[in-house]
Amino acid sequence: MPDTLSEITNLIEKHEKSLELLRYEVSKVLVGQEKLMNRLLTALICEGHVLLEGVPGIAKTTVVQTLAKAIGIQFKRISFTPDLLPADVIGTMVYNPKDGSFSPKKGPVFTNLLLADEINRAPAKVQSALLEAMQERRVTLGDDTYSLPSPFMVMATQNPIEQEGTYPLPEAQTDRFMFKCIVDLPPREDEKKIMARFTSLNKPEPETVLTADILIELRKVLDLVHCDEKVCDYILDIVFATREPSKFKLSELEKFITFGASPRATLFLNLAARANAMLNGRAYTTPQDVKDVAADVLRHRIIVTYEAEAEGITSADIVAKLLDTIPVP
Numbered sequence: 001m002p003d004t005l006s007e008i009t010n011l012i013e014k015h016e017k018s019l020e021l022l023r024y025e026v027s028k029v030l031v032g033q034e035k036l037m038n039r040l041l042t043a044l045i046c047e048g049h050v051l052l053e054g055v056p057g058i059a060k061t062t063v064v065q066t067l068a069k070a071i072g073i074q075f076k077r078i079s080f081t082p083d084l085l086p087a088d089v090i091g092t093m094v095y096n097p098k099d100g101s102f103s104p105k106k107g108p109v110f111t112n113l114l115l116a117d118e119i120n121r122a123p124a125k126v127q128s129a130l131l132e133a134m135q136e137r138r139v140t141l142g143d144d145t146y147s148l149p150s151p152f153m154v155m156a157t158q159n160p161i162e163q164e165g166t167y168p169l170p171e172a173q174t175d176r177f178m179f180k181c182i183v184d185l186p187p188r189e190d191e192k193k194i195m196a197r198f199t200s201l202n203k204p205e206p207e208t209v210l211t212a213d214i215l216i217e218l219r220k221v222l223d224l225v226h227c228d229e230k231v232c233d234y235i236l237d238i239v240f241a242t243r244e245p246s247k248f249k250l251s252e253l254e255k256f257i258t259f260g261a262s263p264r265a266t267l268f269l270n271l272a273a274r275a276n277a278m279l280n281g282r283a284y285t286t287p288q289d290v291k292d293v294a295a296d297v298l299r300h301r302i303i304v305t306y307e308a309e310a311e312g313i314t315s316a317d318i319v320a321k322l323l324d325t326i327p328v329p
Contacts, residue, residue: 008224008283015221016281018214025070025206030063031197032190039181039296040067040155042275045218048178048268049134049154051119051169051300058183060157064115067155071215072208073112074149080122086129093142104141109133112149112212116156120166127173130154134176151215171259171303178268179293180300218278225274227285230329234287235269237326238294242302242318250325253318256308261301268297287328295319 023037030037036052040063043050052060061077068075078089091107108114109130119127133139137148156177159166174180186194197204237248242260245253273289280289295316302315 005226005283008221008226009281011221011224012278012281012283015214015218018210019279021209022070025209026063026066028204028206029066030059031193032186033063033183036063036181036183038276038279039179039293041279042272042293043153043155043178044071044151044215045222045275045278046178046268046271047151047153047215047219048271049176050156051174051177051180052155052157052183053160053180054157054183055185056159058185060183061115061117064113064155064157066206068113068115070206070208071113071210071212073151073212073215075113075115076108076111077115077117078108079117080119080126082122084122084126086126089126089129090133090139091141102142104144104146106139106141106146109139110146110148112151112153114152114154116154118158119156120158120169123167124170124173127167127169131172131176134173151212151219174300175262175264177300178272179296181296182299222271222275222278225278225283225285227270227274231273231285231287231290232270234326234329235266235273235290238290238298238322239263239266239269241322241326242298248322248326250321253321256305256311256313256318257302258305259303261298265298265301269294272297291323294323 019041022041026037040050042048044067052064054060065075065077078084087107089107090109091105093102094105095102116130133148133152134154137150137152139146139148154177158169239261241248241250242257242265244260245251245257269290272293273285276289276292277283277285298319299315302318304313304315304318308314
């Protein structure tokens with residue numbers, strides 16, 4: 001494998017065409033939303049899970065389906081409902097009356113890309129069925145443990161929590177998502193393009209331009225992207241400031257934070273920053289790469305106090321304050 005920055009950069013450039021083809025195919029369906037597209041590509045490179053939040057009707061489900069078609073990997077969808085059971089997600093053991101034995105019936109989680117549609121419409125016990133799969137890439141059925149296919153990613157959609165018929169996701173669940181992306185309503189010009197494109201019988205369909213093997217190769221290239229020690233320290237400063245803001249001259253934030261970000265935030269910030277550098281054709285990470293991805297990595301890991309909610313201060317506001325205050329190396 002290459003070991004110099006120039007050799008690694010050349011290797012990244014070889015994969016740029018594949019990523020650009022993927023962008024093009026997804027853009028046949030996804031209008032605008034360039035930032036969302038970057039986050040999805042970053043998650044694919046890192047094999048990270050993504051939580052998409054937004055009101056109904058803004059193509060959250062469609063973009064995940066389109067991505068799966070353009071990559072050509074195995075794809076399954078679960079529509080989360082209040083009556084869903086954990087066995088409907090991971091599977092169960094089936095009794096064979098002829099010989100008195102049990103055999104596994106694997107659930108839809110055994111796939112490369114799982115779309116958990118409207119994940120917050122199912123109760124916590126069903127959401128928690130994904131915990132082992134998302135963290136350890138395996139599922140336990142009865143006395144046996146089964147590995148999930150590689151790559152394995154969960155892309156979940158949810159409606160804003162204040163909407164009727166929704167359940168809050170457990171903290172252990174949300175922490176396993178690499179990104180939480182807020183999908184906003186499109187601007188007028190983009191919505192005009194959507195209207196022109198999707199009111200015809202001939203709706204655009206993406207072609208398959210990537211394979212699972214290419215995704216695995218991209219993950220190997222990511223391991224070669226350099227992250228300087230100063231950038232690593234910058235990542236640690238950001239994460240530790242969510243836990244002990246007073247040590248970073250941010251004592252005014254203490255009353256707004258119940259719990260700060262977990263160590264997973266450190267890992268995901270590092271991976272996401274390196275992948276962001278890779279998407280920009282670089283073999284090294286800069287502090288700006290960290291800033292670019294910080295909001296989507298941290299917004300669901302910072303638990304705010306009731307006082308913050310009363311004053312209308314969100315976790316995204318806290319992240320913005322951290323990035324403005326913590327010295328950049």
